[in-house]
Amino acid sequence: DxxxxxxxxxxxxxxxxxxxxACHQTWNHNNMFWYRQDLGHGLRLIHYSYGVxxxxxxxxxxxxxxxxxxxxxxxLTLESAASSQTSVxxxxxxxxxxxNTEAFxxxxxxxxxx
Amino acid sequence: xxxxxxxxxxxxxxxxxxxxxxxxxxxSVSVYLFWYVQYPNQGLQLLLxxxxxxxxxxxxxxxxxxxxxxxxxxxxxxxxVHISDTAEYFCAVTFTGGGNKLTFGTGTQLKVEL
Numbered sequence: 001d002x003x004x005x006x007x008x009x010x011x012x013x014x015x016x017x018x019x020x021x022a023c024h025q026t027w028n029h030n031n032m033f034w035y036r037q038d039l040g041h042g043l044r045l046i047h048y049s050y051g052v053x054x055x056x057x058x059x060x061x062x063x064x065x066x067x068x069x070x071x072x073x074x075x076l077t078l079e080s081a082a083s084s085q086t087s088v089x090x091x092x093x094x095x096x097x098x099x100n101t102e103a104f105x106x107x108x109x110x111x112x113x114x
Numbered sequence: 115x116x117x118x119x120x121x122x123x124x125x126x127x128x129x130x131x132x133x134x135x136x137x138x139x140x141x142s143v144s145v146y147l148f149w150y151v152q153y154p155n156q157g158l159q160l161l162l163x164x165x166x167x168x169x170x171x172x173x174x175x176x177x178x179x180x181x182x183x184x185x186x187x188x189x190x191x192x193x194x195v196h197i198s199d200t201a202e203y204f205c206a207v208t209f210t211g212g213g214n215k216l217t218f219g220t221g222t223q224l225k226v227e228l
Contacts, residue, residue, distance in 0.1 A: 031214050042120075042204060042218040043158075050213065058215070090157060094214040100146045100165045101214050105157035 002027040006091050006106035013113055019078045021109050023091030031094045032074040033103065034058075034066065036087040043090065049074055081113045116141035118205050120219035127195055128227055135190040135222045137179075137205030144210040147188040149179055152202045152221075161203070164188060175199075200226045 004025040013019050023032065030051045035043040045058030047066040055066050063085060065077045078085055091106040119138045127133045139145060146165050150158040162173040169181040179190045188205060205219040 033215070035216075035218075040123075040220055042118075042220040043206075043216070044218070045215055048213075048215060092158075092216075096214075098214070100163070100208070102148075102160045102163065103214060103216060105150075105159070107155075107157045 004091060004093055004104055004106045006089075006109050008109060009107065010110045011112070013081050013111070015081060015083060015113055017081050019081050019111065021076045021078075021089055021091075021111070023074050023076065023106060024072055025091075025093045025104075026072065027093055027095070027104065028071060029093035029095050029104075030071070031096070031101075032068070033092040033094075034064070034074065034076045035090045035092065036060065037090060037108070038087050046076065046089075047074075078111075081111075083113050085111065086113045087111060116143075116145060116207055116209050116217050118207055118217055118219035120205055120222050122222050123220065124223045124225065126225045126227060129197055130194050132193050133191065133195050133199075133224065135203050135205075135224065137188045137190065137219060139186050139188065139205075139207050141186075141207065141209055145207040146209075147179075147181060148206045148208075148216070149173075149177070149188070149190050150204045150206060150218075152204065154201070158204065161190075195224070195226050197226050197228070200224060 033048040034046040049068040092103040094103045148163045149161040164181045172178045206216040
């Protein structure tokens, strides 16, 4: 079965360190997204990609970057981790650009910055 | 810009009782509406969606939601809840021509008690 997997599931890092969260999907979807989930804010869009070599900033992109070198993967990098980036991160994918298309989510990565 | 409001952060309810989770949206263009459910320590799953046509949409596990354009609402209802419905529920929108980028509400924690 096709799926979307995130790794690691849990990560503790120190302030100032670079951290990369992995997202891999086997749906062969063109669109991939990164969201962060925080209490009182729901999920907010960090970055997204509509295909290989395409990346775009979302609502809360400061301090984060992504790259899309193939269809399957969209790693999220925190250049210099800050305590404000402690959160649960979700990766999602969808099949086409239509606004009515369902998104499929990974299990999430809980990141703690100490 | 569009926004989604879920006024109730928590809704406690007894098993077999009815429940309504409220969702209101704001947008200057046409939107598509979604309800996602997040069970503990899991990613989000699509519960149901409104794209067009009948304003009442149903899920396979007994939930339904009604799109009300005049009130800009998409409330989620279930006539009789079960313990297994305990989860966090997110209302979300995409807008026509905006790709698959989801804008989420802040979520409602449904806690079903015996």
